[in-house]
Amino acid sequence: MKKVFSLSFALLLMVSVVLAGCSSEESSSSSGDGKKVKIVAAHNQTSPDNPYQTGLLKFKEVAESESNGNIEVEVHAGTIGTEESELVEKLKLGAADVVLVSPGFMTQTGIKEVDLLALPYLFDSYEHWEKVVDGEIGEEMAKLVNEKSNNDFKIVGYWSAGVRHYYGKKPLNSIDDMKGLTYRTQTSGVLADYWKEVGAIPTSIAWGELYQALQQNVVDSSENSYPYFVQQNHHKTNNGKYISETGHDYTTRFLLVNGKKFDSYSKEQQEAILKAADASVQAEREALYAQEDEYKEKAMAEGAEVNEIDRAPFIKLAEPLQEKAAKDMEAEELLKKIKEMK
Incomplete structure (x- = not known):
């Protein structure tokens, strides 16, 4: 019995060593140093x-x-x-x-x-x-x-995420055309403050719910770049077909x-x-x-109307807001450097 046990134990030990070696090789080849x-x-x-x-x-x-x-x-x-x-x-x-x-x-x-x-x-x-x-x-x-x-x-x-433009239920021919429009954008912080200064009413709507909100007149307008809102078919809604190239955000x-x-x-x-x-x-x-x-052309081919707009009044309104925001953020030097790189 002792001989049988010793032989069995020796065989088991040999198998364990071989398996351990295989496991080590497998781990090394699949994971490297980590x-x-x-x-x-x-x-x-x-x-x-x-x-x-x-x-x-x-x-x-x-x-x-x-x-x-x-x-x-x-x-x-x-x-x-x-x-x-x-x-x-x-x-x-x-x-x-x-x-x-x-x-x-x-x-x-x-x-x-x-x-x-x-x-x-x-x-x-x-x-x-x-x-x-x-x-x-x-x-x-x-x-x-x-x-x-x-x-x-x-x-x-x-x-x-591209250059963001206005799109809504009517085209913008001047900055004054935004007055009173409900506008899906950020509803707090600097961006909200800016659009309030323009005269719009910032409104919060989840991205996934925006198509329906535009279609059902829950919101008058929104803003985004062509690849994003055209892929979601916002330009096919009544309140998304007019695109005015405000170019307000790279x-x-x-x-x-x-x-x-x-x-x-x-x-x-x-x-x-x-x-x-x-x-x-x-x-x-x-x-x-x-x-x-590509998506600008697609939007126009599918019935959207695109117009350019004089951005100067928008830019003029933004400048003091930029300075104030940078001061509040304690980032005045960063703002100065960014402007100097234009």
């Missing part, structure tokens, strides 16, 4: 043709290839939240790992300086916008966000990760994520720039 991680990347747009989707799919492609399989990316297009506030909350709680948000929603976390990038008529071209976000100011803003959020949020890229969107979670990844995984972020920035911007013209 364990394999799954990243949930999300944006709030539901259209598969949206530039956000193009950008996050590029992020997925590069992160997975650069990490040699140590990173798996799951992309969600509006499926875990169609409101940016939901996505910010999920990022903080760990239910999402990469999200797209606007400066306005970041101010709700107590980082007031980021709202500087959302001031009306701050930028006058994509070239100006790119110089700002891709240079020292973009780096300074990213540092501010990381420090003031206690590393909850880390900016890894700046995306655009929009900034933050590609965010949770800083604490990012720090927990291996060095190789971190490098892969940063490379993926850089690639996603270029892919998203290229898609957006191409779609600006």
Whole structure:
């Protein structure tokens, strides 16, 4: 019995060693220096043709290839939240790992300086916008966000959501035509203050409910860039068919990760994520720039009426508001630098 037991034990030990070796090889080949991680990347747009989707799919492609399989990316297009506030909350709680948000929603976390990038008529071209976000100011803003959020949020890229214009139940021929119009836009902060000065009535309606609100006269008008509102067919509603090119915002969107979670990844995984972020920035911007013209033409072909408008009165009204907002944010130097880069 002793011999049988000894032989059985020896065989069992040999099998255990072999299995342990196989397991070690398998773990090494699949995870490299760090364990394999799954990243949930999300944006709030539901259209598969949206530039956000193009950008996050590029992020997925590069992160997975650069990490040699140590990173798996799951992309969600509006499926875990169609409101940016939901996505910010999920990022903080760990239910999402990469999200797209606007400066306005970041101010709700107590980082007031980021709202500087959302001031009306701050930028006058994509070239100006790119110089700002891709240079020292973009780096300074990213540092501010990381420090003031206690590393909850880390900016890894700046995306655009296009140039925003008015669209509504009537065309704008002058700034006075906005007086008394209910206008779906931000209802608090600098943007709301600006549109109140113009004479409009800022109104809060969820993005997913806006088509119906325009169709049923709940709101007179709204504002966004061509790829976004045309993909949602807002231009086909009675209160969305007249588009006046106010060009009031060259929009900034933050590609965010949770800083604490990012720090927990291996060095190789971190490098892969940063490379993926850089690639996603270029892919998203290229898609957006191409779609600006494409969706403008589509809107007109489908019955929308587009007109240009003298922007000078809008810009003149915005300038003192910009100065006051920058002072309130303690970001006067940043505003000065941005204006000097025009």
